[in-house]
Amino acid sequence: MNLDLLKRLSETAAVPGREHRVRALLEEEAAGLFDTVTTDPLGSLVCVRSARGPAAEPPQRVMVAAHMDQIGFLVRFIDDDGFLRVQPVGGFDIRNLFARVVTICPDPADPSRDLRGLMNPGVKPVHLATEEDRKKLPDLTDLVIDTTLPAEEVKKRVKIGDMVVLDQPFVDLGPAVAGQAMDNRVACWALVEAVRKLEADATPHPCELHCVFTVQEEVGLRGALTSAYTARPHVGIAVDTTLCVDTPGGVPHQQTTAFGKGVALTVMDSASIADVGILQAFERLGEANGVPTQRSILMRGGTDAGSLQRAGVGARTFTLSVPTRNIHSVTEACHKADLEACRDLLALFLAEAVPSAPG
Ligand SMILES: [Zn+2]
Incomplete structure (x- = not known):
């Protein structure tokens, strides 16, 4: 095989x-x-x-x-601090999307220009969240990507419409494969x-x-x-x-x-x-x-x-x-x-x- x-x-x-x-x-x-x-x-x-x-x-x-x-995302908005918001292309379930490493692909054909980011809903961390906060399920529009790069560099390298995919290597589990x-x-x-x-x-x-x-x-x-x-x-x-x-x-x-x-x-x-x-x-x-x-x-x-x-x-x-x-x-x-x-x-x-x- x-x-x-x-x-x-x-x-x-x-x-x-x-x-x-x-x-x-x-x-x-x-x-x-x-x-x-x-x-x-x-x-x-x-x-x-x-x-x-x-x-x-x-x-x-x-x-x-x-x-x-x-299924994946396109970059929808870049804020003044360089954080990205995304538009889903395809049917995602928000419950599968917390704390993800993502790849942003400014050139659809050329992986050499890719950069990495961290995707999380824009909510308070567990230490600060109230009981009420923790019960609320974020929306896809709440997802924020943090590249950790300075805003000027993000704006130079990333444009609205760039492809974003989740990172996950292919896994051979024995009887099955996953990824x-x-x-x-x-x-x-x-x-x-x-x-x-x-x-x-x-x-x-x-x-x-x-x-x-x-x-x-x-x-x-x-x-x-x-x-x-x-x-x-x-x-x-x-x-x-x-x-x-x-x-x-x-x-x-x-x-x-x-x-x-x-x-x-x-x-x-x-x-x-x-x-x-x-x-x-x-x-x-x-x-x-x-x-x-x-x-x-x-x-x-x-x-x-x-x-x-x-x-x-x-x-x-x-x-x-x-x-x-x-x-x-x-x-x-x-x-x-x-x-x-x-x-x-x-x-x-x-x-x-x-x-x-x-x-
Ligand atoms: Zn299909």
């Missing part, structure tokens, strides 16, 4: 609209696997691999979307590794593959929408993370998936309902090849499939999901068995002729 690639993807900063660094990394990884690799106007990386072996003329087009962006941006670097990883497998085994595939690493998913499935107009897919597959609330504090009927029990076949979420024929095809491929799968419904939230389904004349869509504990925090954890299942099932699906009639 190519964990080194997943580590590099997880530790590379890319928030919505600032996906440059992950795109550059994936562009390197895509070399030799595709016929064309281009960046579209919004910034999505579009990798096309023509059909291999016998194919219909013209071949069916399958688009697979894996979003590159992670930040598992949502959705695990899908970027699975997609690259699935195509690498097809290439290495010289596996024929009757479909033209449009593997698109999309932008701005976390702020409304934006990149997938525009790239679907170019790819005009017959079948659209989103690969993403999904909830895994099988830990203390969750209730069984809301756990969504079980950790380590296989890749999730998402039946529906807030943005789309899966094509039944494709759902059944994934399930059948899993059973026939010994790849564990679990059906799942996400009660709230959506994936790029919502955009793929509705762009142009529409497409038959499906979401393949990796169960993820502590989602939208920097301790997002994915089980290695589920990651392997995601990669393998995706490769099996891409190698097979897609079902011809809508389900």
